[in-house]
Amino acid sequence: MTIIEIENLTKSYGGRTAVDGVTLSVDEGEIFGIVGPNGAGKTTTVECLSGLRVPDSGSIAVAGLHPQRDHVGLSQVLGVQLQQSQLPDKLKVSEALDLYSSFYRDPADWQELTAILGLEEKRSTPFRKLSGGQKQRLNIALALIGNPRVVILDELTTGLDPQARRNTWDLVERIRDRGVTVLMVTHFMEEAERLCDRLAIIDRGKVVAVDSPTGLVARVSDRQLIRCRPSAPVDLETLLAAEEVVTAEQSGSQLVVTGTGNLLHVLTSSLARSGVVPADLRIQRASLEDAFIALTGRSLED
């Protein structure tokens, strides 16, 4: 079932187009990513979705609600964690959670949320004394406090160290496991690849492609490259006879095979039939980053 529907959304700032005809739909229960370089229009899109900005044209529905007309209803079904949200320095974690709970008819149990988010020990700590990761987790708790059906997470892991980033990914999966639809904005390809069921690549205000991470990679290339060190010389002719194998070369002790489909199975079973054991076997495939470059003509850092 579709829970977010965006059709032909446009938004300009002083004559400069930030979002240029974006059409997207997000299914209930999925983790959907919006990926694109700085300035692509990602934040503007989610700000329009959450009712913080008024679009120039186009239509938006979240759980059937209109972000401007049904603002009060929307706030009960949508939780938002925006980039760089700030709380007053002296506000304690428990005070922030109490305050936000009071905005909702049926708030979540924030004691449970702080336990899930690893903030139990920080309940009496003022906002300014929290680390970057703890602030992020508090912002996530505040986005979840209203028991939303949909949560928007914008650049959730920017500024976090690799460990904190991985912990946050686990957390996003746990949020989805609670039945919440997650719409996340990111410019980290690894994050999108790891977490998102589907994602939209946005570039210069337009949607370039929408698909699963593997679907996007396959659009660009399903070519794989396998390297290994076989325990005995390999009959390359036999390997090349397989439909999946495109090239097979032996250089020194290394065997390098490229191909498509279930290449790994074809290679390992062929070697096994001749009693050859492949050591140090490594597979390389195109990455989401490669797909992004092929689809947009530039890298995320451009």
Ligand SMILES: Nc1ncnc2c1ncn2[C@@H]1O[C@H](COP(=O)(O)OP(=O)(O)OP(=O)(O)O)[C@@H](O)[C@H]1O
């Ligand atoms: N309030 C504003 N006033 C004027 N221009 C703006 C405003 N907000 C965004 N823009 C411009 O609109 C374009 C899209 O910005 P937006 O923040 O939506 O992109 P983004 O993809 O989220 O980028 P980032 O990852 O850097 O946040 C950019 O060119 C940006 O400079």
